[in-house]
Amino acid sequence: MPLGSYGWSGWDLIRTAPLDHIGILLLLIGGVSVLLGAITSVFRVKNAVYLILVGGILAVFGIPVSIGSSLSYGYYTCLVGSILCVISGVVGLKTLPSHISVKRAKKVGRKVIAVTAAVAIASIITGALAVHSSKEGLIGVPKGHVIVSRIYLKLEASQVTLRVDNFWSLGEIDNILTNNEIPIINVVTPYNMAKGQITVEIGRDVTKERIENLIDNKARVLSVVESVSDATRDEVIRTLKMRVDPYGTLGSQFSAVGGNLIRVQIALPVDNVIELLGHQGQLEMFIENKLVLSSDDITSVGSVQLDVESNSYSVPFDLSQNGADKWASASAGKADYPTAIYVDRPSDETILLFDEGLLEELQGMTYDENRKMFYLPSETLGENVMGGVYLRVTSVKTNVNTLPPETLEFLREQYGVKTRILLLGKKGDFSENVLSTIENLGYPSPGEVPRLPNENSIDWVERACGLISAPTITDAVAGKPLTSLVITTGGNSDAARKRAEDLRNELSQRLPVGISFESSEQFDVSKIPPPPTHSYW
16 A cells, blocks of 8 residues: 555655645755765865765755655655765765875765765655645646545445256356356356355346346355455456556555445545546447347457547457357348447346436437337437337336336336346435335335436436447448447547547456445545644654
8 A cells, every 4th residue: 555644646745744845945955966966076076075965964854844644655765865865975075085095086986976866866856746746736626725535336246156966057057147147257166066066256236036037947046145256356456546547646545345345545536536437348239139249259449549431439449259250140131220339238137217207308219118118219320220229228217206106016026136226317306205215125225327417318318328329230341250340439529539538448447347336525635634743853
């Protein structure tokens, strides 16, 4: 864990101690003095070594002037470097007496110069960065304000223990779960031939009833526990660090809490952190409501580019040979049919709950009462498109004050099969009666998908369902074993470019499990009273 109280970079002297401006100036003056002393010693300037000694002393005194209870890498570097300067200056003084030969003086002087020049430059750079940090502050944060976010993430994973009498049934069970979008990501406990038991890790929250319904009589489900293995948690933390702090400059801190929570603390506004962390990066591509491709079929993700034909920013990606064959088989004879491309689509165990007043806003999208899904008709997708697209998330309507009888009955029937309620909006948009009724039915506290500023109703629903694009299959790609495909993000605006860049990051740094936000908070550390200061002396 990096040093520093609030998770900033250990090289940022302003935000980790903090160091006051007197200390910074002493550090800078001392560093410059040492460097001048080292350079002038080359030209045998009389008494130049005093500059080294005095500069080292100034730098040493500058470091602990206002040091707090938290130290940093930068402090240790400057402290050690400054002490070395003092030592070098003392050693240099011994070369001044006339009884020491010129040859020996030169020999000692070269060593002095090599050491002092290096530490002097380090002191100058570190001090200059500290001054710059104190003037500029964090990006996007007013001078004098240091924003820190603390977020708790839930890893949506389950460990399933099965009793399998026939070892050869394991492969069939794996195929069944994968085809139903419940992938096995890890074997927690290998198959025990004597007991006929195996424990596997599923990259999402599932119920015992759901697994039993899928595998039927091929195995007995002994237990399903919401938990994540250490190996999976470590992989998630590594990936999330690459997303938010790839160069370690923000001093991000990730720590495990309990069985399936991760605490994240970083010096960024909370909205920025949520935007960077809040996606698993799980891609799915459907044709006629049948899953064709998933993230497992992607071998690499290319850089964002502006597609000439569509004049839209796009993300190219390469497929495995197996993925190319699956595309060729599924798209054969499907020219002019739409595809539905999702990233982080809510799991099949999720119910999207929306205010029925939204239906009056929708233009170009409908709601199918029987299927309980939103629907994009062909005329919305373009000219001569063969069929529309169902958004593959079970959705039910309510009003803001109370759950309608048919919705209440549906939620009762689905309890056990469905495990999660997702609100289209904030919890504050729904009455306490609606929220308490959901929890009284046995469902956990619902998640939420707030509406973004200036977001239209169709974009809002599509985002909640994870739909990012619905391109039409052309004759050029239908039935072809393509090893490269492209996802467009709509338009050539800065917003479209950012969507493409975010999509690329999500696909190239995808997580093995789903994640959700349990809680988040943001505070201005500059308003927190500093720790008591003390001196080394």
